[in-house]
Amino acid sequence: MSASTQKPREFTGRHMLIIILAFFGVIIAVNLTMATLASTSWTGLVVENTYVASQQFNRKAEEGRAQAALGWTGKLTIAWGDVRYSLSDAAGKPVPLHGVKVLFRHPAYEAADKSVTLALASGQEFAAKHTPRDGVWIVEVDADAGLTEPYRDVRRIMISHGALQ
Template identity: 75%
Template sequence: MSAHIRKPREFTGRHMLISILAFFAVVIGVNIAMATLARKSWTGLVVENTYVASQQFNEEARNGRAQAALGWTGKLTIASGEVRYSLVDAEGKPVPMHGVRMLFRHPAYEAEDEALTLAAATGGIPGNTQAFAARHMPKDGVWIVEIDADAGLTSPFRDVRRIMISKGALQ
């Protein structure tokens, strides 16, 4: 009778190389996946001091609820090198304003942020003589527009929008 004794498999240098390569492939793959997800989901929101911002959140939320209760709607148009803004109440009637300030914030580059003060204008938005306008052509791309409209309230009516500009016009 002949007995075959099987030799145990050895862990060779080739096995070690495959193990190390597999480990680093998984680590690099997970890093790429996480970086891609972070880049796609980043809102661009940056604050200088997160603690102070968190303390102000409840007050801002309260102001936002009070403003929403008014039922006002802002109308923003950007075309032909002009930015125009107006407010209408819940019934669609124009809300008289005393002034409008805007901040065009680029989501990724603070150096491209631009502040505007709009002047009273007439026409352009049918049925509304309470529009404010300024000559301005934002670059094409995504912008966060922060609008503060002085409508005689204790604090300005605040309208914040994320918009897309293409070929000099609001999309």
């Protein structure tokens, strides 16, 4: 019986080169992937200039209090590909509107934002054809009710199967 002995493989400079190239190749691939994902998702920008926004804060807060004092209630409906909005006063009577714009803002992706202008449908209800994607949205409604500033209605909503939940 003869025993064959196998010669152990040597670790050469070529092996070390392959290991180093693989190591740095993985790091570069991960960095490129993360940079691509970061540049195509939410920028993180909330306001263009924080100083200017801070100077406007008190005025906007006062406008919000004045709007809340009106006691108006906005009714937003999203279903079957229609977006509808109407506004009623504290007594429940319709508030005459001259125009309504709705901005659908996605909380994480600015690319998904969509502005929709509603047209008078019936009575004092404004409507437009639009089906937002399913998920969470921030809806900003600017309704022209003849005031110095548009009536602003901002809501965080959930869309499921094309309808407001």
